[in-house]
Amino acid sequence: MKNSLVLFMLLTIFSCTSKKEYKKTTPEWSKNSIMYEVNIRQYTPEGTFNSFSKHLARIKDLGVDIIWFMPIHPIGEKNRKGSLGSYYSVKDYKSVNPEFGTIEDFNRLVEKIHQMGMKVIIDWVANHSSFDNTWVENGNLDWYSLDSLGQLQPPIGTDWWDVADLNFDNYDMRKEMIECMKYWLVESNIDGFRCDVADWVPLDFWEDCRKELDEVKDVFMLAEAENPKLHNNAFDMTYAWHFHFVMNEIASQKKSVYDIIDYLNNKATDFPNDAYRLHFTSNHDENSWKGYAEERLGDAVKTFAALSVTIEGMPLIYSGQEASLDKRLEFFEKDTISWVDLSLSSFYKTLFELKKNNPALWNGNYGGKAEVISSVNDSLSFAFIREKNNNKVLSIFNFSDKPATVELSSDNLRGSYNCVFTQNKKEFSEKENISLSPWEFLIYTK
Numbered sequence: 001m002k003n004s005l006v007l008f009m010l011l012t013i014f015s016c017t018s019k020k021e022y023k024k025t026t027p028e029w030s031k032n033s034i035m036y037e038v039n040i041r042q043y044t045p046e047g048t049f050n051s052f053s054k055h056l057a058r059i060k061d062l063g064v065d066i067i068w069f070m071p072i073h074p075i076g077e078k079n080r081k082g083s084l085g086s087y088y089s090v091k092d093y094k095s096v097n098p099e100f101g102t103i104e105d106f107n108r109l110v111e112k113i114h115q116m117g118m119k120v121i122i123d124w125v126a127n128h129s130s131f132d133n134t135w136v137e138n139g140n141l142d143w144y145s146l147d148s149l150g151q152l153q154p155p156i157g158t159d160w161w162d163v164a165d166l167n168f169d170n171y172d173m174r175k176e177m178i179e180c181m182k183y184w185l186v187e188s189n190i191d192g193f194r195c196d197v198a199d200w201v202p203l204d205f206w207e208d209c210r211k212e213l214d215e216v217k218d219v220f221m222l223a224e225a226e227n228p229k230l231h232n233n234a235f236d237m238t239y240a241w242h243f244h245f246v247m248n249e250i251a252s253q254k255k256s257v258y259d260i261i262d263y264l265n266n267k268a269t270d271f272p273n274d275a276y277r278l279h280f281t282s283n284h285d286e287n288s289w290k291g292y293a294e295e296r297l298g299d300a301v302k303t304f305a306a307l308s309v310t311i312e313g314m315p316l317i318y319s320g321q322e323a324s325l326d327k328r329l330e331f332f333e334k335d336t337i338s339w340v341d342l343s344l345s346s347f348y349k350t351l352f353e354l355k356k357n358n359p360a361l362w363n364g365n366y367g368g369k370a371e372v373i374s375s376v377n378d379s380l381s382f383a384f385i386r387e388k389n390n391n392k393v394l395s396i397f398n399f400s401d402k403p404a405t406v407e408l409s410s411d412n413l414r415g416s417y418n419c420v421f422t423q424n425k426k427e428f429s430e431k432e433n434i435s436l437s438p439w440e441f442l443i444y445t446k
């Protein structure tokens with residue numbers, strides 16, 4: 001009896017110590033990445049995977065590392081919005097939209113992207129599905145949140161009447177959702193997911209999901225949410241929605257530099273040090289519902305694009321921005337992007353090359369923290385230094401439609417710098433006054 005008790009205790013101790021506690025690890029390949037969001041439907045007249053693939057060389061040359069595809073799944077027909085429907089009304093989690101092509105077409109596209117040295121993530125809608133999703137057709141109504149009459153219902157508080165809310169109290173549904181995500185890792189060899197309205201889904205689901213996905217391959221996970229807890233053991237990157245809205249409102253003179261400083265302070269105190277934040281001047285939501293970049297930012301389009309690349313975080317560019325996209329793309333109908341004017345491509349390419357090649361601008365702990373060096377008495381001028389391993393980037397901005405003089409002051413400022421866009425050299429002392437035209441910005445490296 002005594003020997004049995006000792007054996008039981010030893011086995012218990014061994015079991016506890018041998019079970020390795022899971023801790024997510026962000027893939028190292030993402031450390032200096034730039035992300036590109038692809039709207040397949042609107043990208044070409046054909047709106048297919050095969051026609052999009054013809055643009056890959058140009059996208060690679062732009063400096064892109066991660067290609068994010070908006071949902072590629074079949075779209076629900078029941079309660080459909082418009083004639084083509086919302087990409088985010090998923091009818092089958094394990095199939096591709098036949099309008100885009102076949103699964104074989106998509107797999108070839110992913111393989112080609114990988115051969116070119118880029119990664120692929122796909123949009124994943126876990127919070128809801130279409131009303132005629134295969135799960136509904138198979139009779140799994142208990143996988144959904146039902147109303148008082150036992151009927152499917154949209155997410156409460158939304159006008160999303162084309163989608164049905166899923167029930168995360170049902171663990172069979174959770175298990176199948178994760179299996180569907182694993183399917184794409186195995187079938188198509190994608191590298192991760194961008195998860196729609198991620199904060200509407202229980203955190204413990206995402207943590208279980210990440211653990212199981214990483215058992216298949218090391219994945220990169222982006223959450224469309226700003227909850228710092230999502231970074232703990234589920235996601236590598238979250239949307240910097242607040243920062244985006246601050247940029248929009250500085251452009252309309254409703255906010256100031258102080259709001260950027262507040263954002264940086266909150267990021268430092270609320271988010272883990274290794275957390276990536278996604279920065280953008282446009283995406284599919286903003287373009288279609290709030291306005292294309294120039295519509296919102298006016299003459300400051302390049303100014304805020306430069307800020308979104310040089311500030312702490314990963315930059316995103318949306319389909320057509322490099323082609324001066326000048327319209328709100330239809331969300332439920334066909335609305336092809338024009339690729340005639342690619343004059344902005346060289347601008348983005350210069351910024352992205354800087355981001356990729358200078359460790360000061362890398363993501364998370366790989367890069368340097370922003371040291372604000374502009375006068376706190378000026379609400380519309382902003383300057384900061386980011387430094388990492390003897391690499392230094394100085395960024396100076398005039399967030400005003402009037403000329404401005406930016407007062408710089410820092411012991412860390414002194415030295416000889418190169419201007420990124422002009423290649424001119426400049427000596428800086430510990431205190432400098434820099435004159436800028438309306439919405440002008442300067443970026444220097446040392």
